[in-house]
Amino acid sequence: MKKITFLLTFLISSACIAQVVLEDFEGPAPTLGFSNGPGTATIVPDPAVGGTNGNVLEIITGAASAPWQQAELTLQNDWMDLTTNKIVSVDVYSTSAFDMLARVEGGTGPISATDDSHTGSGWETLSFDFSIPKDNQQPANGSYPKIFFFNLWDSSAGGGAGGWADPNGASTVRTSYVDNITAFSTPPPPTCNDGIQNQGETGVDCGGPNCAACPSPPTVAAPTPPNRPAADVISIFSDVYTDIVVDTFDTSWCGATTSEIMVASNPTKVITGLGCEGVEFITGRFDATGFTTFHMDIYTNADTFNKSFNIKFSDWNGGSSEVSALEYSATNANILPNPNPGTWISLEIPLSSFNPINSPSRADLVQFIITSDLGTVYYDNLYLHKNTTASVDDVNAAVFTAYPNPTSNNWTISGTTTINSVAIFDITGKQITTVEANDMDVVINTTNMVAGMYFARIESANGAQTIKLIKE
Numbered sequence: 001m002k003k004i005t006f007l008l009t010f011l012i013s014s015a016c017i018a019q020v021v022l023e024d025f026e027g028p029a030p031t032l033g034f035s036n037g038p039g040t041a042t043i044v045p046d047p048a049v050g051g052t053n054g055n056v057l058e059i060i061t062g063a064a065s066a067p068w069q070q071a072e073l074t075l076q077n078d079w080m081d082l083t084t085n086k087i088v089s090v091d092v093y094s095t096s097a098f099d100m101l102a103r104v105e106g107g108t109g110p111i112s113a114t115d116d117s118h119t120g121s122g123w124e125t126l127s128f129d130f131s132i133p134k135d136n137q138q139p140a141n142g143s144y145p146k147i148f149f150f151n152l153w154d155s156s157a158g159g160g161a162g163g164w165a166d167p168n169g170a171s172t173v174r175t176s177y178v179d180n181i182t183a184f185s186t187p188p189p190p191t192c193n194d195g196i197q198n199q200g201e202t203g204v205d206c207g208g209p210n211c212a213a214c215p216s217p218p219t220v221a222a223p224t225p226p227n228r229p230a231a232d233v234i235s236i237f238s239d240v241y242t243d244i245v246v247d248t249f250d251t252s253w254c255g256a257t258t259s260e261i262m263v264a265s266n267p268t269k270v271i272t273g274l275g276c277e278g279v280e281f282i283t284g285r286f287d288a289t290g291f292t293t294f295h296m297d298i299y300t301n302a303d304t305f306n307k308s309f310n311i312k313f314s315d316w317n318g319g320s321s322e323v324s325a326l327e328y329s330a331t332n333a334n335i336l337p338n339p340n341p342g343t344w345i346s347l348e349i350p351l352s353s354f355n356p357i358n359s360p361s362r363a364d365l366v367q368f369i370i371t372s373d374l375g376t377v378y379y380d381n382l383y384l385h386k387n388t389t390a391s392v393d394d395v396n397a398a399v400f401t402a403y404p405n406p407t408s409n410n411w412t413i414s415g416t417t418t419i420n421s422v423a424i425f426d427i428t429g430k431q432i433t434t435v436e437a438n439d440m441d442v443v444i445n446t447t448n449m450v451a452g453m454y455f456a457r458i459e460s461a462n463g464a465q466t467i468k469l470i471k472e
Contacts, residue, residue, distance in 0.1 A: 018184075019085070019087075019089065019182050019183055019184055019185075020078075020182065020183075020184075020185050021180050021181065021182050022075050022077070022078055022079075022080065022181050022182065022183060022185055023073065023075055023076070023180075023181040024054070024055075024179060024180050024181075025043050025054070025055040025056055025057055025179060026054050026055055028076065029043055030073060030074060030075060030076045031073070031074035031076065032057070032071070032072065032073060032074075033071075033072035033074075033255075034069070034070070034071055034072065035069075035070055035072065035253040035254070036066055036068040036069045036070055036253065036322070037061060037062060037063040037066035037068070037069035037321075038062045038063050038066075039059070039060045039061040039062040039063065039069045039071070040058070040059075040060045040062070041057060041058070041059055041060075041071035041072065041073075042057070042058050043055050043056070043057060043058070044056060044057075044058045044177075046093075046177075046179075047093060047177055048093060048122055048123060053091070053093075053123070053179050053180075056093070056177045056178060056179040057071070057073065057177065057178040057179065058175065058176075058177055059071040059149055059151055059175065059176050059177070059178060060173070060174075060175045061151040061152055061173060061174050061175075062173055063173075063321065066321050066322060067152040067153075068150070068152075068322070068325075069150070069151065069152060070103075070148045070149065070150050071148065071149045071150075071151075071178075072146065072148050073146065073147050073148070073149070073181070074106075074145055074146050075145050075146070075147075075181070077188075078185035078186060078187055078188065079107060079143040079144055079145045079185065079186050079187070079188050080104060080107075080143065080144045080145075080147070080181075080183040080184070080185065080186075081143050081183065081184040081185055081186035082104065082109065082112075082130055082140035082141065082142065082143070082144060082183065082184070083109075083141060083142060083143070084184075085183075085184050086129060086130040086131040086139065086140050086141075087127055087128065087129050087130070087131075087183070088102065088104070088127075088128045088130065088147065088181065088182065088183040089125055089126070089127050089128075089180075089182040089183070090102070090125070090126050090128065090149075090178055090179075090180065090181055090182070091123055091124070091125050091126075091178070091179040091180040092118055092123070092124055092125075092126050092176055092177065092178055092179075093122060093123045093124075093176065093177035093178075093179075094118050094120055094122075094124075094174075094175075094176045094177070095120055095122065096120045096174075097117070097118060097119050097120035098117075098118055098120070098151065098174060098176070099115055099116075099117050099118070099153045099154055099155040099156075100115060100116060100117075100118060100126060100149060100150065100151060100153060100176065101113055101114070101115045101134060101135060101149075101150040101153035102114060102115070102116075102128040102147055102148065102149055102150075103135070103137070103147070103148045103150070104130060104140055104144040104146065104147050104148075105144065105146050105148070105275060105276075105371070105373065106144060106145050106146040106255075106275055106373075107142055107143045107144035107145055107146070107373075108142035108143050108144075108189070109140055109141045109142020109143065109144065109306075109373065110137070110138040110139075110140070110141065110142070110306060110307055110308050110373050111137055111138070111308060111310065111371055111372070111373055112130045112133055112137050112138055112139060112140035112141075113130075113133060113134050113135040113137040114128050114129055114130050114132055114133055114134050115128070115134050115153055115155050116128055116129075117155055118176075123179075134153075134155075135153075136327065136329050136355060137308075137329070138306070138308060138331065141306065143186045143188075143189075145188060146275075147181065149176075149178060151174040151175075151176055152174065216301055217261060217263060217268075217270065217299075217378060218263050218268075218299045218343075218344065218378055219263070219264065220263070220264055220343075220344070221263050221264040221265070221266035221268070221380070222263075222266065222268065222297040222299070222344050222379075222380035222381055223297060223344060223346060223381070224240060225238060225240045225241065225295070225381050225383070227240075228241070228385055228386075230242065232291075232385055232386040233383055233384070233385045233386075234286050234288060234291060234383060234384045234385075235382070235383040236279065236281065236368060236382040236383060237249070237269060237379075237380065237381070237382040237383075238380070238381045238382065238383055239266060239267065239380075239457075239465070239466060240381075241383055242459075242460075243459070244281055244284035244286055245281060245283045245284035246279060246280070246281045246283075246284060247280045247281055247282055247283050247284075248279070248280050249269060249279050250277070251277070251278035251279070251280050251367075253278060254275065254276035254277045254278045254369070255273055255275050255276055256271050256272060256273040256274045256275045256276060256277035256370075257271070257272050257273050257277075258270065258271045258272075258277055258279075259272075260425075260431060261378075261425075261430075262425050262455050262466075263378070263380075265455055265466055265468065266380065266466060267380075267423075267425070267457050267466060268378050268379070268380050269378065269379050269380065270376065270377070270378045270379075271370065271376065271377045271378075271379070272376050274370070274371070274372045274373070274374060274375060274376070274377060275371065275372070276369065276370070276371045277369070277370045278367055278368070278369045278370075279367065279368040279369075279370075279382075280366065280367050281366060281367070281368075282366055285316070285364055285365065285366045286364075286365055287362070287363045287364065287365075288313075288351075288362040288363075288365050288384055289361065289362050289363055290386065291351065291362070291384040291385065291386055292350060292351055292352075292385070292386055292387050293348060293349065293350055293351060293384065293385050293386070293387050294311075294328070294347070294348075294349045294350075294351055294354070294384055295346070295347065295348050295349075295381060295382070295383055295384070295385060296311070296346075296347045296379055296381065296382045296383075297344050297345070297346050297347070297379060297380045297381045298344070298345050298347065298377055298378065298379045299343075299344050299345065299377070299378040299379070300340065300345075300374045300375065300376065300377045300378070301340075301375070301376065302340065302374045302375045302376070303339070303340060304332065304336055304337060304338050304339060304340040304374070305332065305338045305339060306332065306338075307331070307332075307336065307372070307373050307374055308329050308330065308331045308336070308372060308373060309329075309330040309331075309336055309347075309370070309372045309374055309377070310327065310328070310329045310330070310370065310371045310372060311327070311328050311330070311368070311369070311370055312325055312326065312327045312328075312367075312368070312369040312370075312371075313325060313326045313354075313360075313362075313365045313367070313368055314365065314366055314367035314368075314369065315360040315361065315362060315363070315364055315365055315366070316364050316366045317361065317363070317364050318363075318364050322366075322367070323358065323360075324356070324357055324358035324359060324360035324361070325356075325357040325358070325360060326351065326354040326355070326356060326357070326360050326362070327354060327355045327357060328349055328353060328354045328355065330347060330349075335347060335349065351384070368382070399415065399416045399465070400413055400414065400415040400416075400419070400456075400458045400460075400465050400467060401413070401414055401415075401467070402414075402444075402456065402467055402469055405469055405470055406470035406471070406472045407446065407470070407471065407472065408471070408472040409446065410443050410444060410445055410446055411443070411444040411446065411456075411469055412441055412442070412443050412444075413441070413442045413443075413444060413456060413458060413467075414440060414441045414442075415440055415441075415458065415460060417440075417460045418438060418439065418440060418460060419437045419438075419439060419440065419441075419442050419458055419459070419460050420436075420437060420438065420459045420460055421434060421435065421436050421437060421458075421459045422434070422435045422437065422442050422444060422456050422457070422458050422459075423435075423456070423457045423459075424444060424449075424454055424455070424456055424469070425454060425455045425456075425457065426452070426453075426454055432449065432454070444456070444469075446471050449471050450471070451471050451472055452470075452471060453468065453469070453470055453471075454468075454469040454470075454471060455467070455468060455469065456469055
């Protein structure tokens with residue numbers, strides 16, 4: 001009798017440390033999203049005849065040529081603890097066989113993805129083992145608040161980036177249902193970005209004595225790129241080269257936020273909330289055939305050990321959505337340094353090292369996507385080139401001046417070439433105004449500006465330049 005009592009006690013104790021259901025969609029609705037296509041992720045009743053699962057998550061992928069469609073779930077209470085036990089169990093309903101890829105991100109470990117197969121027999125429990133990574137990701141190792149589901153993965157294509165269903169197949173519309181996200185759990189870390197300044201915060205809503213320190217921007221500008229012939233560079237963001245037209249550096253279909261600040265008088269992009277961020281240039285879409293090398297300078301305060309910085313170019317092949325892509329994952333195994341040097345990290349990567357998805361031609365690049373677990377990242381000098389350089393005499397440099405400077409009224413900015421636009425920033429890096437132009441001279445109205453120092457970023461057909469301005 002004592003042995004039986006001991007056994008029951010042991011089983012009860014073991015249950016206390018077992019996996020738990022972190023989301024069953026029966027209480028308040030969690031945060032849901034859907035991206036990379038026109039599909040949906042919604043909470044609906046159990047679709048099975050006589051179903052007993054209550055509410056479940058319905059995932060509909062609704063577009064051909066968009067295999068990377070993903071349903072996005074953010075847990076509302078405890079996070080998944082994948083430090084030791086890296087298995088997440090999920091009940092999935094489908095009446096047809098398919099492979100599902102799951103990806104975890106947004107927490108303390110690297111982005112990780114893995115898969116499992118469904119036989120099409122209705123409700124089945126899939127076991128996603130994140131110690132066996134797929135899609136060129138790393139094993140999970142940490143805690144995670146987000147899990148994404150992909151209906152159009154093809155496990156037979158292998159564990160690399162080639163595991164996506166053929167976007168030109170007969171049909172890529174699929175519906176599946178998800179319930180009972182089960183894993184080991186851990187409480188989320190302290191929330192410091194709560195919309196107010198507290199816990200010792202001054203002037204910002206981050207950090208504090210009970211949280212990680214606020215990210216510190218670099219004090220030195222990114223390295224200046226070399227002179228290159230204009231025909232040998234496609235620049236997305238740089239002061240030295242002429243940029244393409246970018247529709248947005250802060251897409252709505254990724255959760256991160258990108259803004260622009262000044263670092264040592266140099267415009268610099270800063271991404272917060274990584275995750276995922278997208279840059280879209282439908283207006284400035286370009287043909288990169290013949291270009292050989294990708295370049296980007298990044299800066300982060302985060303520990304770079306066992307982390308990744310993943311980049312992707314989306315090729316639309318002349319259409320209105322993605323057909324193929326080029327991907328590269330920067331890790332400690334290739335180009336991401338360890339430990340963090342505390343300086344700018346220059347990513348100079350041959351395009352031949354990128355992983356091709358669905359045989360991209362590079363002829364119609366429309367989007368640039370970043371996924372990373374490095375937290376806040378600053379970047380500059382984002383461009384492609386042909387690995388050639390030019391002498392100073394070969395470059396028709398643009399030169400701009402402002403007068404009067406200082407001024408108590410307006411500035412007139414004049415150049416040696418036609419000015420396309422002028423963006424004005426204050427000393428904190430906040431953008432004050434932008435003036436579109438097509439002239440050699442541009443007048444900047446200072447009526448609503450307080451006295452102090454400002455910076456003007458001037459864009460022209462022959463280059464860009466940043467100059468200092470004084471308002472008296």
